Amino acid sequence: ATQGACPFRGTRIGGAQGSEPGLDHWWPNRLKVELLYQDPPQANPLGRDFDYADANAWIDHDQLWEDVRAFLHKPVEWWPSDYGHYGPQMNRMSWHSAGTYRIADGRGGAGEGMQRFAPINSWWDNGNTDKSRRLLAPIKAKYGAGLSWADLIALAGTVALEDMGLPLQGFAFGREDAWSADTGTYWGPEGWFGKAPTEQPADPQAGHPDQMVNRGLRWQGGPKDQHYDLENPLGASHQSLIYVDPEGPGGNGDPMDAARDIRETFARMAMNDEETVALVAGGHAFGKSHGAVPADKIGGAPEIAKMSEMGLGWANPVGEGNAENTMTNGIEGSWTPNPTRWDNDYLTNLFKYEWKQTKSPAGSLQWTPTDPDAPKTPDAHLPGVEHPLMMMTTDLAFKVDPDYRKVCERFLEDFDYFTEAFSKAWHKLMHRDLGPTARWLGPRQGGTFLWQDPVPEVDHPLVDDAQVADLKARVLETGLAHGDLIAVAWASASTYRDSDKRGGANGARVRLAPQRGWAVNDPARLDRVIDALEGVKADFEGEGEAKISLADLIVLAGCAGVEAAAQAGGHDVTVPFVPGRTDASDEWTDAESFDWLKPVVDGFRNYVDEAVGYHVSPEGIALDKACLLKLTAPEWAALTGGLRVLDQNWDGSKDGVFTDRPGVLSADFFRVLTDTDLVWRPETGEERRFTLERRDGGGATWTATRLDLVFGANAELRQIAELYAGADGEGYFMRAFVKAWHKVMMLDRFDAKEARKAA
Numbered sequence: 061a062t063q064g065a066c067p068f069r070g071t072r073i074g075g076a077q078g079s080e081p082g083l084d085h086w087w088p089n090r091l092k093v094e095l096l097y098q099d100p101p102q103a104n105p106l107g108r109d110f111d112y113a114d115a116n117a118w119i120d121h122d123q124l125w126e127d128v129r130a131f132l133h134k135p136v137e138w139w140p141s142d143y144g145h146y147g148p149q150m151n152r153m154s155w156h157s158a159g160t161y162r163i164a165d166g167r168g169g170a171g172e173g174m175q176r177f178a179p180i181n182s183w184w185d186n187g188n189t190d191k192s193r194r195l196l197a198p199i200k201a202k203y204g205a206g207l208s209w210a211d212l213i214a215l216a217g218t219v220a221l222e223d224m225g226l227p228l229q230g231f232a233f234g235r236e237d238a239w240s241a242d243t244g245t246y247w248g249p250e251g252w253f254g255k256a257p258t259e260q261p262a263d264p265q266a267g268h269p270d271q272m273v274n275r276g277l278r279w280q281g282g283p284k285d286q287h288y289d290l291e292n293p294l295g296a297s298h299q300s301l302i303y304v305d306p307e308g309p310g311g312n313g314d315p316m317d318a319a320r321d322i323r324e325t326f327a328r329m330a331m332n333d334e335e336t337v338a339l340v341a342g343g344h345a346f347g348k349s350h351g352a353v354p355a356d357k358i359g360g361a362p363e364i365a366k367m368s369e370m371g372l373g374w375a376n377p378v379g380e381g382n383a384e385n386t387m388t389n390g391i392e393g394s395w396t397p398n399p400t401r402w403d404n405d406y407l408t409n410l411f412k413y414e415w416k417q418t419k420s421p422a423g424s425l426q427w428t429p430t431d432p433d434a435p436k437t438p439d440a441h442l443p444g445v446e447h448p449l450m451m452m453t454t455d456l457a458f459k460v461d462p463d464y465r466k467v468c469e470r471f472l473e474d475f476d477y478f479t480e481a482f483s484k485a486w487h488k489l490m491h492r493d494l495g496p497t498a499r500w501l502g503p504r505q506g507g508t509f510l511w512q513d514p515v516p517e518v519d520h521p522l523v524d525d526a527q528v529a530d531l532k533a534r535v536l537e538t539g540l541a542h543g544d545l546i547a548v549a550w551a552s553a554s555t556y557r558d559s560d561k562r563g564g565a566n567g568a569r570v571r572l573a574p575q576r577g578w579a580v581n582d583p584a585r586l587d588r589v590i591d592a593l594e595g596v597k598a599d600f601e602g603e604g605e606a607k608i609s610l611a612d613l614i615v616l617a618g619c620a621g622v623e624a625a626a627q628a629g630g631h632d633v634t635v636p637f638v639p640g641r642t643d644a645s646d647e648w649t650d651a652e653s654f655d656w657l658k659p660v661v662d663g664f665r666n667y668v669d670e671a672v673g674y675h676v677s678p679e680g681i682a683l684d685k686a687c688l689l690k691l692t693a694p695e696w697a698a699l700t701g702g703l704r705v706l707d708q709n710w711d712g713s714k715d716g717v718f719t720d721r722p723g724v725l726s727a728d729f730f731r732v733l734t735d736t737d738l739v740w741r742p743e744t745g746e747e748r749r750f751t752l753e754r755r756d757g758g759g760a761t762w763t764a765t766r767l768d769l770v771f772g773a774n775a776e777l778r779q780i781a782e783l784y785a786g787a788d789g790e791g792y793f794m795r796a797f798v799k800a801w802h803k804v805m806m807l808d809r810f811d812a813k814e815a816r817k818a819a
């Protein structure tokens with residue numbers, strides 16, 4: 061092709077191909093408002109009316125369970141199973157699917173089957189999980205849309221555990237597949253030996269010795285204390301890959317260093333020491349590591365593999381490229397003499413023998429017993445061949461770290477206790493991001509655990525329309541300001557995050573620790589409003605049979621507040637209200653894990669926790685929150701602008717309260733924001749806070765933060781602000797505000813599916 065030829069003749073790459081350089085390359089620091097439109101409905105071939113719960117209810121769960129179990133024992137030629145059992149490799153796939161979960165922002169996890177898409181499908185750490193998923197394709201095809209990939213990926217490793225002898229807590233379906241890659245989640249650095257992804261070798265089949273380091277933590281290398289980053293506060297930048305390097309940090313072979321990394325990464329997954337040991341010692345009771353072939357012979361990851369590989373990757377040219385020649389991680393060998401049976405041999409041998417460093421055929425650092433008489437493990441494919449046992453540096457971590465060691469000793473003494481601990485930790489791992497039990501499907505869901513953030517069942521008739529009207533009147537009669545009612549309803553509902561479906565108004569946990577004490581919630585006001593609402597509830601219930609939960613009343617009070625604030629501006633609106641929430645107790649609340657829901661930046665209430673060091677702009681974090689609340693850009697703008705004029709700043713400051721009638725719901729915020737007669741002056745070079753002045757020197761003066769001005773400065777958000785500010789804009793604004801308000805109140809109402817969908 062000649063330079064400069066017409067792009068539309070196809071002589072130059074570009075146009076609809078989305079080739080570089082794109083918008084993000086030209087303007088890497090622009091606010092990516094489009095992150096609000098992840099996994100759009102257009103990507104989903106099932107259509108908007110598809111209901112996974114309905115579809116899943118139709119499948120024969122017992123038959124499915126049996127199909128998966130039978131599959132584990134039927135090796136196929138293109139990828140024979142080790143030891144004649146697919147259980148261990150399925151278990152690793154399930155664990156890797158769920159193990160991306162991080163409690164900081166609830167992202168990652170098994171919930172949407174993201175292991176099918178880049179970047180996760182191509183992480184070196186996920187090597188050969190492409191084969192595990194492809195092996196399951198016939199089962200997926202048999203059950204079709206009634207069985208999501210996300211559920212099947214979690215199910216396969218769970219059935220495998222049961223088949224190999226672990227008693228299960230249960231298994232719930234309900235994970236709805238995403239249909240496109242997640243481009244918003246920051247997973248930490250990826251690349252080839254420090255090269256940017258764009259510099260990766262063009263030929264996918266040219267071996268990449270450097271691939272070995274494409275595993276997050278290792279890649280960062282460098283001094284010990286810098287090998288992974290503790291970036292705060294944006295949840296999405298909280299961690300690199302979940303995986304710790306099995307050879308120790310930076311491949312240093314130091315079990316004590318490995319212990320520190322394991323503790324940190326598993327804590328980010330919301331697992332304590334006991335759960336961590338249970339999971340790893342439990343998982344490594346099974347299967348083997350694969351390192352028969354040097355990494356530089358292995359082809360590219362699925363995302364850059366050749367077309368003929370049909371979505372699989374890591375082509376291995378040695379022998380058939382599988383069975384005894386399999387190369388996955390690089391370490392070679394098994395931890396136990398019976399790799400397909402649930403037993404305590406992993407811990408027994410770990411503690412009974414001394415271990416010395418050795419190298420796998422692929423050159424990876426691993427450990428072998430010093431005692432030549434230690435038990436051996438059979439070859440996974442060759443009859444009559446045996447190998448010494450293997451441990452990774454990360455396995456030895458449990459022996460050398462004093463706290464892990466204590467847990468191991470308990471597990472060694474009491475195998476039943478260990479069995480139960482592993483079974484429970486596995487259950488939590490698989491279901492951590494499935495959300496409220498109303499989302500759980502299938503006949504074998506198991507018991508209720510604290511990490512599910514349980515709420516009681518509704519055990520009384522719900523209030524009818526007349527009672528709702530009566531309650532609204534009673535709430536307004538308490539004399540609480542409209543703003544107070546709005547503040548508490550917002551504080552209650554806005555903790556929701558769609559990533560792991562935690563938080564929200566149900567349970568009324570806003571009245572419990574830790575939420576009741578968060579500065580952003582203005583604890584003094586919260587106490588006052590909760591007390592008053594408890595009074596309303598007591599009076600109302602004292603007068604008859606009807607009952608209302610505090611969780612419902614908090615939301616209802618918010619509706620009354622918004623309606624009154626709109627009325628004050630001459631708008632007659634009704635905010636929908638759907639009863640059915642119940643009140644959780646302290647005993648039902650894991651306070652420590654709820655503290656992760658505390659906002660570090662809340663754009664809706666102009667809150668920035670200055671104690672936290674920031675790598676990301678406040679507006680970037682506000683966008684992240686809008687994303688977790690599933691808001692569209694017009695909804696995000698309407699809620700922010702509306703809450704400003706409703707005087708909802710957490711500390712009562714007037715930043716962004718661009719109105720001379722605070723407390724009245726109006727589009728004033730947008731009128732001032734887009735007023736060309738105003739000029740914004742930053743208070744400092746950092747542009748954190750601004751003074752707004754009239755160009756002609758007269759009239760009102762306001763102050764603002766970045767969280768206000770972003771709606772006028774960002775090109776896309778400004779279009780919305782201009783619409784709301786226009787002569788005919790207040791109607792658009794009012795509709796968007798009320799709709800978005802109701803949507804946020806309903807985000808956690810999986811129990812009221814139709815009403816939630818309609819919101």
Ligand code: HEM
Binds near residue numbers: 339346387
């Ligand atoms: C295999 C590392 C935690 C279950 C492996 C392999 C590595 C590894 C390097 C070999 C992969 C291959 O080459 O085929 C680690 C590290 C962990 C960890 C560093 C955390 C410190 C877990 C957990 C589970 C688990 C929590 C499950 C509860 C398994 C299983 C296999 C395996 C079943 C065998 C797979 C097979 O036979 O194909 N692990 N793992 N691992 N891991 Fe882990």
